[in-house]
Amino acid sequence: MKSNRRAPRWAATLIGLVSGAVAVGVSLLVAGLVKASAFPVVAVGNAAVDLTPAALKDFAIRTFGENDKTVLLTGIVLVLAATAAAIGPPAVRDLRYGLAVLAVFGVVGIAAVLTRPGAEAVDVVPTVAGVAAAMFALRHLIRRALVPVSGPPEPETAAEPPGEISAAGARERGPYERPVPPVMRAGGDRYALDRRGLLVGTAGGIVLAGVAGVIGRTLSGRAQVSAARVDLRLPRPATPAAPLPAGVDLRIRGLSPFVTPNSDFYRVDTALVVPQVDPRSWTLKIHGMVDRPVELTFADLMKRPLQEADITLCCVSNEVGGPYIGNARWLGTSLAAVLRDAGVQKGADMLLSTSADGWTAGTPVDVVLDGRDALLAFGMNGEALPVDHGFPARQVVPGLYGYVSATKWVTEIKVTRFDEDEAYWTPRGWSPRGPIKTESRIDLPRDGARLSPGRTVIAGVAWAQHKGVDAVEVRIDRGQWRQARLAEAPTADTWRQWVIDDWDATPGGHTIEVRATDATGYTQTADRAGVVPDGATGWHSVGVQVG
Ligand SMILES: Nc1nc2c(c(=O)[nH]1)N[C@H]1C(S)=C(S)[C@@H](COP(=O)(O)O)O[C@H]1N2
Numbered sequence: 001m002k003s004n005r006r007a008p009r010w011a012a013t014l015i016g017l018v019s020g021a022v023a024v025g026v027s028l029l030v031a032g033l034v035k036a037s038a039f040p041v042v043a044v045g046n047a048a049v050d051l052t053p054a055a056l057k058d059f060a061i062r063t064f065g066e067n068d069k070t071v072l073l074t075g076i077v078l079v080l081a082a083t084a085a086a087i088g089p090p091a092v093r094d095l096r097y098g099l100a101v102l103a104v105f106g107v108v109g110i111a112a113v114l115t116r117p118g119a120e121a122v123d124v125v126p127t128v129a130g131v132a133a134a135m136f137a138l139r140h141l142i143r144r145a146l147v148p149v150s151g152p153p154e155p156e157t158a159a160e161p162p163g164e165i166s167a168a169g170a171r172e173r174g175p176y177e178r179p180v181p182p183v184m185r186a187g188g189d190r191y192a193l194d195r196r197g198l199l200v201g202t203a204g205g206i207v208l209a210g211v212a213g214v215i216g217r218t219l220s221g222r223a224q225v226s227a228a229r230v231d232l233r234l235p236r237p238a239t240p241a242a243p244l245p246a247g248v249d250l251r252i253r254g255l256s257p258f259v260t261p262n263s264d265f266y267r268v269d270t271a272l273v274v275p276q277v278d279p280r281s282w283t284l285k286i287h288g289m290v291d292r293p294v295e296l297t298f299a300d301l302m303k304r305p306l307q308e309a310d311i312t313l314c315c316v317s318n319e320v321g322g323p324y325i326g327n328a329r330w331l332g333t334s335l336a337a338v339l340r341d342a343g344v345q346k347g348a349d350m351l352l353s354t355s356a357d358g359w360t361a362g363t364p365v366d367v368v369l370d371g372r373d374a375l376l377a378f379g380m381n382g383e384a385l386p387v388d389h390g391f392p393a394r395q396v397v398p399g400l401y402g403y404v405s406a407t408k409w410v411t412e413i414k415v416t417r418f419d420e421d422e423a424y425w426t427p428r429g430w431s432p433r434g435p436i437k438t439e440s441r442i443d444l445p446r447d448g449a450r451l452s453p454g455r456t457v458i459a460g461v462a463w464a465q466h467k468g469v470d471a472v473e474v475r476i477d478r479g480q481w482r483q484a485r486l487a488e489a490p491t492a493d494t495w496r497q498w499v500i501d502d503w504d505a506t507p508g509g510h511t512i513e514v515r516a517t518d519a520t521g522y523t524q525t526a527d528r529a530g531v532v533p534d535g536a537t538g539w540h541s542v543g544v545q546v547g
């Protein structure tokens with residue numbers, strides 16, 4: 001590869017820089033795919049921190065405060081960029097110089113990743129991939145930018161770099177003496193700078209580095225948040241929920257289990273890409289109409305008195321008989337207590353909560369403060385909140401539809417007024433307030449099922465969160481309403497299973513309908529309403545074919 005080519009300094013520098021960018025982008029991408037912590041730039045940074053004398057570290061923290069990490073990483077990137085730029089010109093002359101410097105960087109990167117706590121052999125992969133990609137890019141860009149020219153040898157003047165030409169400019173030029181800097185001499189070969197090749201090549205390199213870097217960062221962020229979630233040890237609550245009585249679950253196949261497993265829990269949100277919120281940098285700000293604005297870190301949240309509560313969450317978009325409802329045991333701290341610490345001012349009637357991705361919900365203050373288990377939750381069914389369900393923290397308020405209460409990835413609560421602020425769904429046609437409507441659903445048999453004649457189980461769930469379900473009735477083919485047997489419910493905040501296990505199914509088509517009565521004495525009516533603006537109503541019915 002030794003060629004003694006030369007290119008204008010700017011072109012050679014650009015080639016070096018772009019090769020360096022490719023190294024960083026590709027290693028970030030591979031780190032995102034393989035192991036986020038093995039990104040060599042950060043590993044070198046961490047190693048540098050460990051190797052820094054305490055006095056210098058204190059100085060850095062004093063000088064740069066919370067930005068010390070950013071300053072350090074920026075410094076590393078600048079050193080990388082300067083070195084990459086510097087290897088351009090020698091590498092153009094002789095590729096081996098460039099490859100040697102890249103190899104040295106590889107060795108430094110590998111040393112850094114392998115000396116990190118918990119390092120394993122795979123940690124070298126991002127560094128090796130990055131260095132290999134940079135070597136490839138360097139060679140490729142030089143070849144693209146400098147093309148051999150055939151033809152008679154140029155006079156020596158033509159080979160002189162631009163700086164020297166001005167000196168030579170005084171000389172008389174013969175017809176063949178063109179001061180053409182792009183034409184280079186190398187041994188007997190001559191190379192011309194192919195500007196188009198250089199531009200296309202370097203542009204391609206920049207795009208490659210950028211795309212790889214962005215994808216890598218996204219993947220690494222995801223990996224880091226899921227690692228933080230897995231590492232989270234849920235503290236024992238000061239107020240644990242009593243173990244669930246066996247009678248809450250009738251254990252009928254095909255009937256929704258009392259506790260919805262996290263993996264089956266419905267998910268509704270506006271997030272195209274689920275927000276990845278690292279609990280180490282998460283905070284919750286409570287501000288607005290309060291006496292003392294509060295900002296909680298995740299550690300603060302976990303140090304507060306913790307409680308568990310079984311709460312059935314439901315979406316306002318759940319059609320009659322629909323699937324957007326689930327029940328879980330939530331672990332968190334009292335939202336009301338946090339608000340009392342902040343001191344809610346007179347006249348405030350709305351909590352405008354905002355998620356990390358800017359979605360908002362408006363929750364009535366009086367509902368949150370009336371003694372129900374309104375939570376800032378970080379645990380769901382014995383594990384850290386799944387990322388899809390709001391990790392690291394979300395609101396859960398019994399009795400309110402999710403769109404007015406259940407903000408996932410919550411980062412901010414503004415205490416305000418309904419006549420001053422509007423939440424995300426309000427201007428989109430949904431009611432500012434959304435108490436959950438008393439409803440019931442038939443899970444068994446399924447609509448359209450073909451059944452054998454004889455004794456058949458009819459079962460389902462009913463809900464009237466924070467009121468409680470008092471009765472469920474079923475009728476067949478518009479006959480007499482019959483009382484279903486109710487499973488137990490630990491509190492009024494969950495759904496309740498129900499069953500009729502002695503229906504004698506006769507051949508032919510049948511319609512089964514259900515209605516619930518809540519503890520206020522209200523019985524569901526047949527009036528059908530759609531989900532807009534504040535939740536569906538009507539009896540769920542299923543049609544079956546027997547025989
Ligand atoms: N950040 C955020 N939180 C949100 C939403 C959203 O779009 N973004 N949707 C809400 C709605 S409409 C519902 S029904 C519940 C659903 O919670 P889940 O996905 O955990 O079941 O989340 C609520 N919290």
Ligand SMILES: [Mo]
Pocket residue numbers: 268314315316317401402403
């Ligand atoms: Mo919802």
